Amino acid sequence: MDDMKKAGNSSCNDGVLLRMGLNDNKAGMQGLDKEKINKIIMEATKGSRFYENELKKDQQVNERIEKMMRLKEKITTQQLLKAQLQVDKLVIELEQSRNLSSTIVHIDMDAFYAAVEMRDNPELKEKPIAVGSMSMLVREILTEYDPNFMPMGLDEAYLNITEHLEERLNWPEDKRRFFFNTESITEKNKDDRKTSAKFNEDACSPSPVLFEDSTPLMDDAPEQKRQSVGNLVVFGTSAEEVVKEIRFRIEQKTQLTASAGIAPNTMLAKMCSDRNKPNGQYRIAPERQAVLGFLKDLPIRKVPGIGKVTEKMLKALGIVTCSELYQQRALLSLLFSEASWHNFLDISLGLGSTRLDKDGERKSMSTERTFSEINTAEDQYSLCQELCRDLAQQLQKEGLKGKTVTLKLKNVNFEVKTRASTVLSSVSTEEEIFAVAKDLLGTEIDSVAPHPLRIRLMGVRVSGFLSEEEKKYQQKSIMSFLKSGEESSFLRLQPGKCNQTQKSEASPRGSFFDKKRAARQLKSENLAPNETVGKQLFDDRKSSANLVEKTKKVTDFQNSNVCKIFTCPVCFEEQSSNNLEELNRHIDECLNGTLVKDPVKLSKDHNARENTLNFLPQCENENVDECRKNKANQLAGADQSASTPDHSTSNNTEKFTQIIPDKPHRERQPSNLSDIARNMCMKQCLFPKRMSQDHEDHFEKTEHRKETSSSSEAKDDSVLVCPVCNSEQKTTSLESFNRHVDVCLNKGLIQELTEKKDFPAKTYNTESSHRVGGLSRGQQCTNPSQGTKRSGLTTSQSISKKAKSSNSKHTIEMFFK
DNA sequence: GCGGATCAC
DNA sequence: TATGGTGATCCGC
Numbered sequence: 030m031d032d033m034k035k036a037g038n039s040s041c042n043d044g045v046l047l048r049m050g051l052n053d054n055k056a057g058m059q060g061l062d063k064e065k066i067n068k069i070i071m072e073a074t075k076g077s078r079f080y081e082n083e084l085k086k087d088q089q090v091n092e093r094i095e096k097m098m099r100l101k102e103k104i105t106t107q108q109l110l111k112a113q114l115q116v117d118k119l120v121i122e123l124e125q126s127r128n129l130s131s132t133i134v135h136i137d138m139d140a141f142y143a144a145v146e147m148r149d150n151p152e153l154k155e156k157p158i159a160v161g162s163m164s165m166l167v168r169e170i171l172t173e174y175d176p177n178f179m180p181m182g183l184d185e186a187y188l189n190i191t192e193h194l195e196e197r198l199n200w201p202e203d204k205r206r207f208f209f210n211t212e213s214i215t216e217k218n219k220d221d222r223k224t225s226a227k228f229n230e231d232a233c234s235p236s237p238v239l240f241e242d243s244t245p246l247m248d249d250a251p252e253q254k255r256q257s258v259g260n261l262v263v264f265g266t267s268a269e270e271v272v273k274e275i276r277f278r279i280e281q282k283t284q285l286t287a288s289a290g291i292a293p294n295t296m297l298a299k300m301c302s303d304r305n306k307p308n309g310q311y312r313i314a315p316e317r318q319a320v321l322g323f324l325k326d327l328p329i330r331k332v333p334g335i336g337k338v339t340e341k342m343l344k345a346l347g348i349v350t351c352s353e354l355y356q357q358r359a360l361l362s363l364l365f366s367e368a369s370w371h372n373f374l375d376i377s378l379g380l381g382s383t384r385l386d387k388d389g390e391r392k393s394m395s396t397e398r399t400f401s402e403i404n405t406a407e408d409q410y411s412l413c414q415e416l417c418r419d420l421a422q423q424l425q426k427e428g429l430k431g432k433t434v435t436l437k438l439k440n441v442n443f444e445v446k447t448r449a450s451t452v453l454s455s456v457s458t459e460e461e462i463f464a465v466a467k468d469l470l471g472t473e474i475d476s477v478a479p480h481p482l483r484i485r486l487m488g489v490r491v492s493g494f495l496s497e498e499e500k501k502y503q504q505k506s507i508m509s510f511l512k513s514g515e516e517s518s519f520l521r522l523q524p525g526k527c528n529q530t531q532k533s534e535a536s537p538r539g540s541f542f543d544k545k546r547a548a549r550q551l552k553s554e555n556l557a558p559n560e561t562v563g564k565q566l567f568d569d570r571k572s573s574a575n576l577v578e579k580t581k582k583v584t585d586f587q588n589s590n591v592c593k594i595f596t597c598p599v600c601f602e603e604q605s606s607n608n609l610e611e612l613n614r615h616i617d618e619c620l621n622g623t624l625v626k627d628p629v630k631l632s633k634d635h636n637a638r639e640n641t642l643n644f645l646p647q648c649e650n651e652n653v654d655e656c657r658k659n660k661a662n663q664l665a666g667a668d669q670s671a672s673t674p675d676h677s678t679s680n681n682t683e684k685f686t687q688i689i690p691d692k693p694h695r696e697r698q699p700s701n702l703s704d705i706a707r708n709m710c711m712k713q714c715l716f717p718k719r720m721s722q723d724h725e726d727h728f729e730k731t732e733h734r735k736e737t738s739s740s741s742e743a744k745d746d747s748v749l750v751c752p753v754c755n756s757e758q759k760t761t762s763l764e765s766f767n768r769h770v771d772v773c774l775n776k777g778l779i780q781e782l783t784e785k786k787d788f789p790a791k792t793y794n795t796e797s798s799h800r801v802g803g804l805s806r807g808q809q810c811t812n813p814s815q816g817t818k819r820s821g822l823t824t825s826q827s828i829s830k831k832a833k834s835s836n837s838k839h840t841i842e843m844f845f846k
Numbered sequence: 847g848c849g850g851a852t853c854a855c
Numbered sequence: 856t857a858t859g860g861t862g863a864t865c866c867g868c
Binding site: 397399 | 862863865
């Protein structure tokens with residue numbers, strides 16, 4: 030009803046505004062700026078577009094609800110009784126699995142409230158505030174209570190303080206004693222001290238509320254009770270005391286207050302932290318009754334994972350609180366998907382994860398941008414490419430390649446569309462991604478032709494990443510290697526300037542909007558520079574001109590299932606065979622020096638990238654030299670990493686050399702494809718490549734080769750550990766070990782060539798088994814972080830998310846692990 | 847695998 | 856006041 034009213038009002042207002050605008054124009058009202066009026070109308074129209082879309086979405090939800098209600102009507106008493114029995118059976122199981130033995134803490138910085146406070150107290154703005162992220166408090170405070178604590182973005186964290194609590198019982202008092210940093214007491218708090226009736230005179234706290242107990246301290250034995258004398262405070266040993274201590278320390282450190290929740294699982298802890306916000310804490314005792322009592326009147330909307338829509342749907346069923354959610358469990362099991370009602374049941378029973386699980390691997394990466402209407406294909410392609418460029422950079426930063434590219438468009442009516450395409454070979458470069466995205470975009474443009482596609486947002490997403498293991502050998506795979514040769518991106522690095530190089534390449538051509546401006550200018554000057562990609566792209570689409578063709582070539586090469594020509598990475602000679610064995614044999618022979626010939630020209634196919642040819646001959650020569658050198662060193666058993674410190678100033682390099690001594694070594698002598706491929710991997714790890722149109726790149730060799738060759742050094746008595754799958758190899762035979770490594774490596778190639786989904790390499794991967802996969806009931810129950818993050822109606826207490834990027838940082842370490 | 851949708855932060 | 860960006864997941868197809 031309300032919606033109908035709203036809709037009516039909205040269109041009415043909209044109509045009025047439009048009419049007003051038109052009338053103004055028609056009347057030619059002299060006292061008003063016509064442009065200004067139009068702008069106002071535009072704004073109003075925009076607003077109404079948004080609003081209309083909101084109404085439309087709302088209507089869709091209503092339809093869902095109606096559908097659900099119709100379904101409900103059909104449910105018979107018998108069905109309901111049967112469902113009740115089934116669900117209650119599960120309830121019994123769940124009750125039996127209830128685990129109250131953990132103490133989970135959720136900390137939530139009161140950033141918002143701090144901001145408000147700042148706003149309300151301008152004098153505070155003068156005070157420097159040490160704004161610390163949760164990951165900083167990582168290191169500095171939280172880790173003392175739980176070394177495995179889990180930051181969730183900048184202002185939240187979960188801790189499992191179960192063990193800390195046990196240890197703490199035996200702690201002497203001085204370990205629980207803290208001093209006030211009186212200087213950090215804010216003016217506001219000083220005021221509070223005078224005015225706040227809540228202030229606890231015993232504690233000279235910067236935050237009166239912190240010591241305003243929301244829970245009695247009765248659990249503490251008298252001697253464990255917090256005491257404070259002067260600028261000293263001693264915290265007790267209970268969970269509440271621990272959390273107060275944490276909050277106290279956080280505030281001392283950052284001058285920002287935090288709220289916290291203490292409960293037997295993550296879901297409850299999170300809801301608890303919300304209870305006494307800001308600057309408060311709340312605890313649910315580890316007792317079933319306490320849990321259910323907490324939930325009894327709790328609105329379902331407070332449950333993480335239950336959002337606006339789910340709330341509305343449940344409300345339609347008369348469910349507002351968690352206890353009602355429990356009461357209607359049988360009905361819910363008939364109306365919602367299994368995942369959803371299971372989750373509802375967990376919620377209503379107060380069950381959640383009792384462990385803090387590490388985040389899994391990232392599953393997608395995207396970038397999107399909102400702008401004022403863009404409606405020319407030219408601009409849209411240009412923007413799309415820019416997004417691909419940004420995304421490619423981020424992907425390569427994390428060393429990710431994905432098979433699915435998704436284009437997201439939001440039209441001026443706020444309607445969102447996504448269009449995805451999955452390609453055979455994973456993509457990561459701007460050109461590769463754009464090659465896919467531009468087609469998706471083209472289809473959408475065509476679909477509305479001859480009308481223009483009027484959009485206000487565009488986004489590009491890459492998903493379908495290779496697993497960590499797959500990625501490892503993917504990086505080392507022959508294909509990768511050949512592609513490096515193909516694109517001549519390997520060795521195109523500036524000595525000791527790895528990071529800068531990347532950075533400087535980040536946006537060499539300026540943003541879309543810059544280009545647009547520039548293009549306009551150039552257009553007026555009748556120039557046709559390369560930089561005006563927009564126009565070029567547009568033409569490409571219509572006439573298959575340069576740039577698209579160019580990018581397509583690269584993609585086609587990678588996408589083609591049958592690569593007709595391989596180029597040996599050592600001698601750069603084209604290999605007619607695409608038989609892997611033969612190719613491998615050739616490369617091994619090449620490396621052994623038996624086949625090293627004069628550098629040979631690249632395949633004509635490779636001419637597509639004109640900048641390649643500018644420096645490639647040199648590259649070939651030097652590379653062969655390096656290969657020879659490398660081979661000689663290997664045969665001599667030279668230990669370069671030990672005797673020849675690297676000259677590079679790159680951080681990555683330093684890291685690398687530090688890691689070397691610890692890594693398991695494969696005995697050096699046989700130099701085969703694995704070595705080369707692995708070396709390439711190093712290079713890619715250390716100096717992420719990025720295709721660029723810059724022609725000023727130098728390549729350096731010696732430094733590199735030192736690094737890379739050091740990676741294959743041998744150490745006596747070392748265990749043979751496959752660098753690809755990380756598994757220890759029982760054999761002492763180098764030959765069989767090498768065979769294993771090659772097999773491992775070739776899997777990457779085989780996959781690329783055959784695109785087989787279920788890659789056998791998984792059998793090597795001891796980690797992959799628990800990496801992905803469907804959710805079993807048990808998993809969902811005990812490990813919400815792997816469970817449903819939400820649902821059309823499945824909600825969850827997932828604590829995963831955020832802080833994903835940390836994963837990729839360990840790529841190199843992982844490799845050597 | 848795709849597309850729409852929901853949700854969290 | 857005007858209405859973001861990123862990532863994950865689910866559902867239905």
